[in-house]
Amino acid sequence: MATRLRPAGSALRQTATLRSQRICSRPVNGVRCLTSGTYRVPKPFNEPNLEFAPNSPERTKLSRALEELRAQLPVKVPAIGGKNAQVSANQSLTSMVMPAEHKSSFQEFASASKEDVNKAIESALKAKKTWQEMPFTDRASIFLRAADLVSGKYRFQLLAATMLGQGKNAWQAEIDAAAELADFYRYNVGFAQEIYDKQPTVNAQSHHGRTDWRPLEGFVYAVSPFNFTAIGGNLVSAPALMGNVVVWKPAPMNAYASHLVHQILLEAGLPEGVIQIVHGDAETITNTVFDHREFSALAFIGSSDVFRSLNVKAAQGLAEKRYRDFPRMMGETSGKNFHLLHPSADVVNAAKHTVRASFEYAGQKCSACSRIYIPESRADEFFTQIKKELARVKVGPPEDYQSFTGPVINKKAFDRITAAIDSANADSKLEKVVGGTYDSSTGWYIDPTIYKTSNPDHELFDKELFGPVLVAYVYPDAEFEKTLDIVDKQGGGFALTGNIFSNDQQAVRLAEDKLRYAAGNFYINCKITAAVIGQQSFGGSRMSGTCDKAGSAGLMQRFTAPRTLKEEYNKLDEVLYPSNL
CATH class of the missing domain: 3.40.605.10 (Aldehyde Dehydrogenase; Chain A, domain 1)
Structure with missing residues (x-):
């Protein structure tokens, strides 16, 4: 006390x-x-x-x-x-x-x-x-x-x-x-x-x-x-x-x-x-x-x-x-926040952190992860691991202690997010990895949803949904540095939170430098919804505040x-x- x-x-x-x-x-x-x-x-x-x-x-x-x-x-x-x-x-x-x-x-x-x-x-x-x-x-x-x-x-x-x-x-x-x-x-x-x-x-x-x-x-x-x-x-x-x-x-x-x-x-x-x-x-x-x-x-x-x-x-x-x-x-x-995996990343750790960052509280955090960049050589491993983790995640009411992902806040949010999901489900440029489903019979529930694409210019990388929807760009391993430029350019003009998963310290330093203005809170090998008062102050720039x-x-x-x-x-x-x- x-x-x-x-x-x-x-x-x-x-x-x-x-x-x-x-x-x-x-x-x-x-x-x-x-x-x-x-x-x-x-x-x-x-x-x-x-x-x-x-x-x-x-x-x-x-x-x-x-x-x-x-x-x-x-x-x-x-x-x-x-x-x-x-x-x-x-x-x-x-x-x-x-x-x-x-x-x-x-x-x-x-x-x-x-x-x-x-x-x-x-x-x-x-x-x-x-x-x-x-x-x-x-x-x-x-x-x-x-x-x-x-x-x-x-x-x-x-x-x-x-x-x-x-x-x-x-x-x-x-x-x-x-x-x-x-x-x-x-x-x-x-x-x-x-x-x-x-x-x-x-x-x-x-x-x-x-x-x-x-x-x-x-x-x-x-x-x-x-x-x-x-x-x-x-x-x-x-x-x-x-x-x-x-x-x-x-x-x-x-x-x-x-x-x-x-x-x-x-x-x-x-x-x-x-x-x-x-x-x-x-x-x-x-x-x-x-x-x-x-x-x-x-x-x-x-x-x-x-x-x-x-x-x-x-x-x-x-x-x-x-x-x-x-x-x-x-x-x-607002934020359109990112996770970034380098080819040297611990993929299991990155997948676990991404589940928490993207789908806790149904993605309704201004710091939540809604876009992710994955090297081609590690993509299958990442998606296999994240499916494994999401299989353990329960979507349900807050009073059920086993519930991990709860409802979105109201009908307006539900309608906005599900309209984007319906559009994404029909989009030939996107491949659904998991989710894409929802249920409003009792509450405003949307299942954790992930899409992947080889198109780095897809609108989902810029559009803030404020819900449990994650879009992934799979990039060629040799284009890591080029991908940093893409990460910085995308995000709807926002710059709130972002990270890198990497065991290569030179890659970490390169990302820190090239993404200096891409996020007000930048994290290394941990999720981006991690600010603790007294340890990390919180706030972004550009159109994030x-x-x-x-x-x-x-x-x-x-x-x-x-x-x-x-x-x-x-x-x-x-x-x-x-x-x-």
Whole structure:
């Protein structure tokens, strides 16, 4: 368990560490800060993963949590969150079904009006002054406390909500809603300390320079996707830890899990208003936010097309001189990510990693592998091995612990992906290796599907499907270096994740160099869905986003407006310089 931080204040902000504290001249949140000292946050750590093996205590607890949540369905989510927020009896609600069982409604959420959104923004701005003046050590305590609530008291509730609402199996829910969410809270506290520690290291005699890491002057708008409960927790915690206030709009399919995350933060001591969670129509909420003078930053994870449109909308606001600030635009978006095998690769290892990278959570990860490049001399061996591994993979509901691949998120996704599969099945330029089948009788299930081709220009190498479909190019062994150019050129303009499997170090180095801009996260001899906070920060460039790297101080620094200060202790004796004499 993380060590608790004692609320405290400090003296003047003369160094980065002293910036974290101050002696309060007036009460902060009703508490007078009279202790002093140079406080530092505890060292972060990665939350250990539970494994849910048969007859394990965690499997029993999770099964009980799933039963309890099912008994409450459909869960109801208020339009705007808060400690006492509830859905009114006369409110119109939007229903979202379970991906694995589309005849059953999982959640019903109320939608915020334009007036509701404006009230949420004003409530956040009202909370801003007290929040940004709260000593960092106190803000840190709230999120460290939340990390322990996530990994302890609410762990199985979060997993159950993520499994039923988003269609994840137990392991995928565990690494997301429990471990990664707790990691984000703990490591973000450490990253904030790292930023505050950045101070000038050189001062002239009798001079003192320092940096005030101010929060942004307005509010941050956070937009989180359906596929990771932890992502929303990061998008709001990163700016809030730096003293910002946030208006948070989660994806509709993730409304209840996000609502639960927000309630945990409030229980951990987050003051009302600092993070305002708002549900409803995306256009209504976003237009209201982008019309507001105090809009200072966007923290976005979702599709590349949507992020592009939001950049245009912000530019229009700037052209009209609508904002006080130039809004910061931070986004992590789409990917058409690759695995690459060199002729020296360990094919068995590569096949196992590819199954996980391509078909975990039905390929609904922005980092998932959807294109692969295989040398001709190893292709038969690779496809034989991957068929062997896929024969052990079960497609089924999340509550069945044997299920490896679950459903896709909704009918819209199912229809889009299966239309592409139908087209591929009829395409003479593609050869189906496995799959190409699907079933929507009870849930939105698509079988792991692989096509291979000798045509490196096929559209599937550029088209993002966000589902369990992998396309393979079999290349001549002698054309490995040429294939690197193909890998770099393809991918729909995205550059999120990629790798190489090779036991030839020269080939590894060549791939690293030639594919330097093809992926923001590059892996060697392991799958590309492997980023762990504190070990690898995450984010891509090109049309995959702004490469601000979630899980790093870099992202958090984007939510600051640093002010430099200089103080002189000596007196100026003469106006003229020696050269003037």
